[in-house]
Amino acid sequence: MALIVQKYGGTSVGSTARIRDVARRVARFRREGHQVVVVVSAMAGETNRLLALARELSPSPDPRELDVVAATGEQVTIGLLSIALKELGVEARSYTGAQVRILTDNAHTKARILEIDEERVRRDLEAGTVVVVAGFQGVDRHGNVTTLGRGGSDTSGVALAAALKADECQIYTDVDGVYTTDPRIVPEARRLDRITFEEMLELASQGSKVLQIRSVEFAGKYLVRVRVLSSFEDPEANPTGTLITYEEDENMEQAIISGIAFNRDEAKISVMGVEDRPGIAYAILGPIAAANIDVDMIVQNIGASGHTDFSFTVNRNEYRKALEVLERERAAGRFQARELIGDNRIAKVSVVGIGMRSHVGLASKMFKTLADEGINIQMISTSEIKIAVVIDEKYLELAVRVLHKAFELEKGGNGG
Amino acid sequence: MALIVQKYGGTSVGSTARIRDVARRVARFRREGHQVVVVVSAMAGETNRLLALARELSPSPDPRELDVVAATGEQVTIGLLSIALKELGVEARSYTGAQVRILTDNAHTKARILEIDEERVRRDLEAGTVVVVAGFQGVDRHGNVTTLGRGGSDTSGVALAAALKADECQIYTDVDGVYTTDPRIVPEARRLDRITFEEMLELASQGSKVLQIRSVEFAGKYLVRVRVLSSFEDPEANPTGTLITYEEDENMEQAIISGIAFNRDEAKISVMGVEDRPGIAYAILGPIAAANIDVDMIVQNIGASGHTDFSFTVNRNEYRKALEVLERERAAGRFQARELIGDNRIAKVSVVGIGMRSHVGLASKMFKTLADEGINIQMISTSEIKIAVVIDEKYLELAVRVLHKAFELEKGGNGG
Numbered sequence: 001m002a003l004i005v006q007k008y009g010g011t012s013v014g015s016t017a018r019i020r021d022v023a024r025r026v027a028r029f030r031r032e033g034h035q036v037v038v039v040v041s042a043m044a045g046e047t048n049r050l051l052a053l054a055r056e057l058s059p060s061p062d063p064r065e066l067d068v069v070a071a072t073g074e075q076v077t078i079g080l081l082s083i084a085l086k087e088l089g090v091e092a093r094s095y096t097g098a099q100v101r102i103l104t105d106n107a108h109t110k111a112r113i114l115e116i117d118e119e120r121v122r123r124d125l126e127a128g129t130v131v132v133v134a135g136f137q138g139v140d141r142h143g144n145v146t147t148l149g150r151g152g153s154d155t156s157g158v159a160l161a162a163a164l165k166a167d168e169c170q171i172y173t174d175v176d177g178v179y180t181t182d183p184r185i186v187p188e189a190r191r192l193d194r195i196t197f198e199e200m201l202e203l204a205s206q207g208s209k210v211l212q213i214r215s216v217e218f219a220g221k222y223l224v225r226v227r228v229l230s231s232f233e234d235p236e237a238n239p240t241g242t243l244i245t246y247e248e249d250e251n252m253e254q255a256i257i258s259g260i261a262f263n264r265d266e267a268k269i270s271v272m273g274v275e276d277r278p279g280i281a282y283a284i285l286g287p288i289a290a291a292n293i294d295v296d297m298i299v300q301n302i303g304a305s306g307h308t309d310f311s312f313t314v315n316r317n318e319y320r321k322a323l324e325v326l327e328r329e330r331a332a333g334r335f336q337a338r339e340l341i342g343d344n345r346i347a348k349v350s351v352v353g354i355g356m357r358s359h360v361g362l363a364s365k366m367f368k369t370l371a372d373e374g375i376n377i378q379m380i381s382t383s384e385i386k387i388a389v390v391i392d393e394k395y396l397e398l399a400v401r402v403l404h405k406a407f408e409l410e411k412g413g414n415g416g
Numbered sequence: 417m418a419l420i421v422q423k424y425g426g427t428s429v430g431s432t433a434r435i436r437d438v439a440r441r442v443a444r445f446r447r448e449g450h451q452v453v454v455v456v457s458a459m460a461g462e463t464n465r466l467l468a469l470a471r472e473l474s475p476s477p478d479p480r481e482l483d484v485v486a487a488t489g490e491q492v493t494i495g496l497l498s499i500a501l502k503e504l505g506v507e508a509r510s511y512t513g514a515q516v517r518i519l520t521d522n523a524h525t526k527a528r529i530l531e532i533d534e535e536r537v538r539r540d541l542e543a544g545t546v547v548v549v550a551g552f553q554g555v556d557r558h559g560n561v562t563t564l565g566r567g568g569s570d571t572s573g574v575a576l577a578a579a580l581k582a583d584e585c586q587i588y589t590d591v592d593g594v595y596t597t598d599p600r601i602v603p604e605a606r607r608l609d610r611i612t613f614e615e616m617l618e619l620a621s622q623g624s625k626v627l628q629i630r631s632v633e634f635a636g637k638y639l640v641r642v643r644v645l646s647s648f649e650d651p652e653a654n655p656t657g658t659l660i661t662y663e664e665d666e667n668m669e670q671a672i673i674s675g676i677a678f679n680r681d682e683a684k685i686s687v688m689g690v691e692d693r694p695g696i697a698y699a700i701l702g703p704i705a706a707a708n709i710d711v712d713m714i715v716q717n718i719g720a721s722g723h724t725d726f727s728f729t730v731n732r733n734e735y736r737k738a739l740e741v742l743e744r745e746r747a748a749g750r751f752q753a754r755e756l757i758g759d760n761r762i763a764k765v766s767v768v769g770i771g772m773r774s775h776v777g778l779a780s781k782m783f784k785t786l787a788d789e790g791i792n793i794q795m796i797s798t799s800e801i802k803i804a805v806v807i808d809e810k811y812l813e814l815a816v817r818v819l820h821k822a823f824e825l826e827k828g829g830n831g832g
Contacts, residue, residue: 054495075487
C-alpha cells in the first residue's frame with residue numbers, strides 16, 4: 001500500500017466524460033489499497049474563458065480579483081470529480097487551496113507556496129477517503145485567494161506529495177511520458193523510462209512542454225519521485241510513463257544524451273561594436289531587467305580594439321519592448337554602440353544529457369552535425385548538462401532531426 | 417451619508433457589459449458619499465450550467481460537492497465586478513461567503529445563516545472601499561462551503577444589511593418594483609410604492625417572483641428596510657422602486673388589497689371518502705412529510721356519515737411521488753379511502769392585503785367575482801392577510817384580470 005498523489009491536467013478533465021474516466025482510474029488505485037490524493041486543473045478552456053471575461057472589463061485586471069475569478073476553474077473540477085467518485089462508491093472529499101490550506105506568499109497570479117497544512121488531508125486518507133485538491137491555487141496569510149501561475153497545478157501536486165511524503169507523484173497529461181524529442185518532428189523519438197530532475201529541468205525550460213518548470217525544481221528540492229503518464233491510456237495496460245528521479249543510476253550513465261529540446265519563443269538582440277569596459281554588461285542588461293523583461297541566453301564575444309559584440313535573447317513577446325529600452329538608453333548616452341540588431345526569426349536547439357558532465361566531444365559532434373547540413377550557429381551557451389545553440393528558425397526541424405539521429409536517440413542514446 | 421447594501425441578481429450581472437453598468441451605478445452611490453456593500457448572484461445561466469455538469473455525473477450529486485461547484489458562480493461575479501469598479505477608479509474588494517465570513521449550518525444546498533462576522537467588511541467600508549460579497553453562499557463551522565438554495569443571494573443581502581445595521585438594502589432585479597399583479601397578464605397592474613413585510617411574504621410565497629421568501633422573513637425579523645429596484649433603469653432618473661417596510665402607516669390603511677398573486681407550480685391531491693377519525697390527517701400527511709414532500713394548502717371538509725374528503729396541494733414536480741406514497745400507504749391498510757384523485761392542471765390565485773385583517777366582505781367579493789365568470793373554486797385557504805383559492809389552470813389569467821379589476825388595484829386599491 002502506497003500513498004500516491006495524482007495530478008490531472010485540463011485536457012484530462014476536459015469534459016464530464018473525461019472526469020468519469022479519471023474517477024475510474026482513481027477508483028482502481030483505491031481498490032488496490034493505495035491512499036490517493038488527486039490534484040486537478042480547471043477543465044480545458046475554462047481558465048482562458050475566465051481570464052477573457054476579466055480582460056473584457058479591464059486591460060490589466062486587478063491581480064487579487066483576477067485570482068478570485070481564475071481560482072473558480074479548479075474549484076468546479078474538484079466538486080465534479082468528487083461527485084463522480086462518490087457515484088462509483090468511492091469515498092471522496094474536495095478541498096480548495098484555502099481549505100487544505102496551501103499557504104502562499106501574496107504575489108497574486110504567480111504566488112509561491114510557503115507551507116502546506118497536511119493534517120486534514122492525512123486524516124481523510126487514513127479514513128480511506130480520496131482527497132481531491134484544487135491545483136493552481138492557494139491562500140495568503142490574510143485569507144486572500146492566490147494562484148500559482150500557468151501550469152501551477154503541477155507544482156500543487158508535487159508540493160502536496162512533498163508535504164505528505166508521498167511514495168510517488170503521478171502527473172497525468174495528454175502524452176505518455178517524456179520523449180527524446182517532439183515525435184511530431186522526429187517520428188523515431190523514443191519515450192524515456194527514466195530521466196533525472198536536472199535533465200528534466202533543462203528539457204522543460206528549453207521547451208519540452210510536459211511539466212511546469214517550477215514543479216520540477218520543487219520535486220528536485222524535496223526529492224519527490226515524479227512520474228509522467230498519459231490519462232488517455234488504458235489503466236489496465238499498467239502504463240509506466242517516465243519516472244523522474246534524483247538518483248543517477250547505472251542506466252543513466254549509459255544514456256549520455258537524454259533528448260533534444262527546442263523552442264521558437266525567443267528573439268535575439270545584438271549590440272554591436274560596444275565599448276569593452278567594466279560595467280558595460282550592466283549598462284545594457286540593467287535597464288532590460290528594470291523593465292521586467294526576462295533574459296535567457298547571454299553571449300559576449302572577446303572584443304578587438306577595445307570594442308565587443310554583446311548578444312542576448314528575450315521572449316518574443318517582449319522583443320519590441322526590449323529594443324525600445326535599448327534605443328532609449330543608447331540615445332541617452334548610457335552606452336555607445338555601432339549598431340543595435342534585432343532578430344525574431346530565430347530558434348534555440350539544445351542537446352540535454354547528464355552525460356554532458358563527463359564526456360568530451362559531445363559539443364563538437366553537435367557543431368559538426370549542424371555544419372554538415374549548412375546550418376549556421378548564431379549563439380552558443382552551455383551548462384553542465386546541456387549545450388544550446390541559436391539558429392535561423394527555418395532550420396529548426398532539420399536541426400532537431402539530424403541531431404536526434406547523430407546521437408542515436410532512437411536506439412537508446414549513445415553516439416558520444 | 418448612508419450605509420447601503422445593494423444586491424444584484426443574475427440578469428443584472430448577466431454579461432460583462434451588464435457588470436460594467438452595475439459598476440457605474442455603484443460608483444455613483446460612492447461619489448454621493450455613501451458606504452456601499454454589493455452582493456451579487458452568479459451570471460444568468462451560470463448556476464444552471466454548473467448544476468447540469470454535476471447531474472451529468474450523478475442523478476443525485478453529493479450535496480457537499482454540489483455546493484463546492486455551485487458556489488463558483490458567485491465567486492466569478494465578485495471578482496469581475498471588483499475589476500470593473502477598480503477600472504472606474506473606485507476602490508473595491510471582493511469576499512466569498514467563507515471570507516466574510518457568513519457562518520451557516522451544514523444543511524448543504526439549503527443552508528441557513530447563523531452569524532455574520534461583519535468586522536472585516538466594516539473596516540473596508542470605513543477606509544472608503546466598496547465591499548463586493550458573493551451571495552447565495554456561506555461556510556459551516558468546519559470550513560465547508562455551503563449554499564443557501566435558489567434565490568439565496570437575496571437572503572445574503574438582507575442578512576448583511578442586518579449585521580451591518582445598514583440604512584437600506586436595495587434589491588436590484590429585472591423589474592422596477594412590486595406590482596399589484598403580473599403586468600404581463602394585467603397591463604393596468606400598478607407598481608406599489610410601499611408594501612408591508614407580511615404582504616410581501618404572502619405575495620412572494622404565492623408566486624410573485626420578485627424576492628426570495630426567506631429574505632423577506634429575515635428582513636421582517638431584523639427590521640431591515642428593503643427596497644426593490646430595477647437594474648435596467650437609468651440611475652440618473654432616481655428610481656424609487658417599492659419600499660418594503662415594517663411600519664403600517666396611513667397609506668397602508670387605505671390600500672386594503674395590495675395585490676393579486678398566483679402560481680401554477682402546484683398540483684392537488686384529494687383523498688375522497690376517508691374515515692373521519694382522530695389521527696386521519698396524520699395518517700395521510702405523515703408519510704408525505706416523511707418522503708420530504710412539502711405540502712402547501714390543506715383542506716378538510718366536514719364529513720357526513722363518518723366519512724370526509726381531504727385535499728392538499730404539493731409542488732407539481734412531486735405530484736407523482738406523492739400519489740405513489742399514498743397508494744402504497746392505502747394498500748398497506750394505513751387508511752381507508754373510497755378514492756384517490758390527483759389533478760396537476762390547477763392554479764392558485766390569492767388576494768393579498770394588510771386590510772384583510774379588519775375588513776369583512778373581501779372574501780365574498782372575491783368569490784362573487786369568480787362566480788360571475790363561471791370559475792369554479794376547488795379549494796379555499798385563508799390567513800390574516802390573504803385569501804387563496806385553487807381553480808382550474810385554464811381560468812388563471814381570466815381570474816387574475818377580473819380580480820384586479822374588481823378590487824380596483826389599477827387605481828390604488830380600495831373596492832372593499
